[in-house]
Amino acid sequence: MRIDLLRHGETTHGNRFRGSIDDVLTAHGEQQMWQAVEQNAAHWDRIISSPLKRCADFADALSQKQQRPLTLDARFKEMHFGAWEGRFAAELMETDAEALSNFWNDPVQHTPPGAEPLIDFERRVVCAWQEVISRYAGENMLLVTHGGVIRLLLCYVLQSPIKQLLKFEVKHAAIEKIAISGRQARRL
Numbered sequence: 394m395r396i397d398l399l400r401h402g403e404t405t406h407g408n409r410f411r412g413s414i415d416d417v418l419t420a421h422g423e424q425q426m427w428q429a430v431e432q433n434a435a436h437w438d439r440i441i442s443s444p445l446k447r448c449a450d451f452a453d454a455l456s457q458k459q460q461r462p463l464t465l466d467a468r469f470k471e472m473h474f475g476a477w478e479g480r481f482a483a484e485l486m487e488t489d490a491e492a493l494s495n496f497w498n499d500p501v502q503h504t505p506p507g508a509e510p511l512i513d514f515e516r517r518v519v520c521a522w523q524e525v526i527s528r529y530a531g532e533n534m535l536l537v538t539h540g541g542v543i544r545l546l547l548c549y550v551l552q553s554p555i556k557q558l559l560k561f562e563v564k565h566a567a568i569e570k571i572a573i574s575g576r577q578a579r580r581l
Contacts, residue, residue: 394526395533395534396525396573397568398568398571399429400565400568401426401451402418402451403421404418405419410479412471413471414478415446415447416446417446417447418446425565426451428566429567435535441463441465441534442538448539452465455537468517468520469518469539470542471542472508474508475507475508477508500558501556511555511558512555518545519546526573541558543567
């Protein structure tokens with residue numbers, strides 16, 4: 394069994410903490426995703442996606458093109474960033490540099506104001522991951538999701554502490570491949 398994790402492409406309104414904001418992809422972002430899928434040329438039995446437009450719109454188009462079933466799962470949404478939603482890191486460096494620095498150094502202990510705690514985010518995503526693995530055992534899948542979700546899943550698969558999730562670089566339209574055999578998962 395294999396699950397490929399595809400991060401959405403470039404979105405409208407720039408590179409900001411978007412979390413639950415439902416921005417769409419730019420034309421370039423759509424192109425990035427099609428290129429990523431074509432370059433990986435994998436056979437997927439099914440597609441699972443976050444329901445946010447920056448993921449779901451592409452997942453729906455790909456599902457129709459490849460004639461594969463699509464499931465939208467809200468548990469694979471990005472972490473909600475509370476008061477930081479819609480703000481740029483450069484802006485936060487001017488207004489709340491210490492809080493931003495603390496978050497980058499230890500996101501478990503330093504949640505943005507009003508944000509979803511990282512432990513709750515982890516619980517939500519890992520629960521969905523385990524259910525997908527159990528429900529679709531033996532299938533190859535594409536999960537279209539967000540950078541935070543992919544970072545968290547890499548921590549989970551590699552058995553790294555979640556406070557290290559920001560150490561993983563996950564670019565727009567990047568694909569991470571995870572192989573699953575029995576109860577063992579490994580990054581390819």
